Amino acid sequence: MLSVDILVRFTRVKDYLPVVLLVIPLVFLISPVNLFTSKTVIIFFSNLFLTAFCFTFNDVEDAEDDFLDLEKRGRNPVASGELSFWQGYFISFLLLSLGLSLLVFISYQIFLLGVIMSLMGFIYSWKPLRLKSIPLVDVISHVIFLGVLQFLITYLTFRLPDYSMIPFLMIIIPFSVLIELFGELKDYEVDKKTNINNSIQNLSRFKIKIFTLSLLGTIVIGFSLVLYTIPPEFRAFNFSITLLVGIIGLIRIGRRARQYI
Numbered sequence: 001m002l003s004v005d006i007l008v009r010f011t012r013v014k015d016y017l018p019v020v021l022l023v024i025p026l027v028f029l030i031s032p033v034n035l036f037t038s039k040t041v042i043i044f045f046s047n048l049f050l051t052a053f054c055f056t057f058n059d060v061e062d063a064e065d066d067f068l069d070l071e072k073r074g075r076n077p078v079a080s081g082e083l084s085f086w087q088g089y090f091i092s093f094l095l096l097s098l099g100l101s102l103l104v105f106i107s108y109q110i111f112l113l114g115v116i117m118s119l120m121g122f123i124y125s126w127k128p129l130r131l132k133s134i135p136l137v138d139v140i141s142h143v144i145f146l147g148v149l150q151f152l153i154t155y156l157t158f159r160l161p162d163y164s165m166i167p168f169l170m171i172i173i174p175f176s177v178l179i180e181l182f183g184e185l186k187d188y189e190v191d192k193k194t195n196i197n198n199s200i201q202n203l204s205r206f207k208i209k210i211f212t213l214s215l216l217g218t219i220v221i222g223f224s225l226v227l228y229t230i231p232p233e234f235r236a237f238n239f240s241i242t243l244l245v246g247i248i249g250l251i252r253i254g255r256r257a258r259q260y261i
Contacts, residue, residue, distance in 0.1 A: 002087070010077045010091065011057060026168075029226070031158035039143055042102050043154050049099030050114060053092055054121035054146060057132050058132075060088035062127040067192040106157050113122045114152050118143035133196040137178050147176030164229055170222030174215035181208070 008014070023044050026253065028035045058067070059076045066072035066079035077083040085092075096118055103111040123129045125239050132139040150174050155165060184200035185208075191198060203211070 002083075006077045010056055010083060010088070011095075012055045012059070012075075013048075013052065016051050016055065017048075020051060022042070023047055026151075026154055027158060030155055030164075034158050037105065039157055042105055043157050046099045046102040046114065047150055047153065049095045049102070049148065050118060050121075051150070053099060053118060053219055054124070056088065056092040056095060057122060057134075058125040060085060060092060061127055061130075063088070065190060065194040068193055072190060082150055098109035103153070110153055110157055113149055117149035117153065119146045120149070130196075130249055133177040133198055135197060135199045135202050138184070138198045139177055142180040143176040146179075147172050150191070152177075167222045167229065170225065171219050172208070173217045174222075178212065181212075208212050 021044075024035070024040065027040050027043070036038065040077040060078050062072075063076060063078040063085065074080045076086040078085060100111065100114050100118065103114040120141055124131045124138075124145065132138045148169065151165075151168060153167070155161075181200055184198050188200060192201065200208070
């Protein structure tokens with residue numbers, strides 16, 4: 001029987017909800033006048049549902065591998081047998097349908113970006129292709145669908161493409177790379193058992209440390225540029241929000257980094 005606990009564990013909402021919540025301050029930084037509009041609500045929930053689809057589909061595809069690890073078996077309801085494969089697929093594609101349906105209310109262009117994001121999330125985990133098991137491709141694909149496309153869906157809903165996108169991408173791309181690498185480090189042993197040859201297995205600890213520090217430096221520069229480009233009329237409040245988000249993000253990354261490098 002489907003329970004709230006099973007649904008929370010299956011969607012892994014606790015893992016990404018803090019990141020998806022950043023959509024709200026991002027909207028404020030992009031277009032302050034549109035913060036309290038229906039578009040913000042739609043973009044938030046579509047991001048939430050599409051991200052949940054990527055995570056749940058990944059858990060269904062990884063269920064047989066996760067069964068080999070006691071910790072991952074306990075977290076993944078499909079691996080533990082609490083959900084059948086078909087129930088897992090149904091929930092996953094229901095989340096996909098909800099997320100894409102919401103984007104139709106924005107524009108067909110934004111809907112198309114959502115489709116591309118979902119497709120990338122699908123082939124990232126789908127066993128016949130499984131981009132997550134190809135070195136370098138795993139990181140690039142993760143950055144595209146759980147990073148760049150999420151950002152573009154939000155940004156282009158409220159604003160035409162311009163140079164102001166660059167500082168945000170300088171934050172989002174390295175952040176997404178770090179999340180992927182830390183996830184691969186966490187799953188290193190079980191991935192090795194199941195012959196998943198991803199990027200982290202081809203990097204030495206020294207290279208990981210240098211690479212991580214470089215990415216953190218890029219994130220700091222990105223935040224500095226965002227602060228510099230804030231319009232004067234919104235500078236005080238936007239500065240506070242950006243600084244708060246930046247500190248929280250860097251603390252979170254720093255904690256994860258200390259576990260592995």
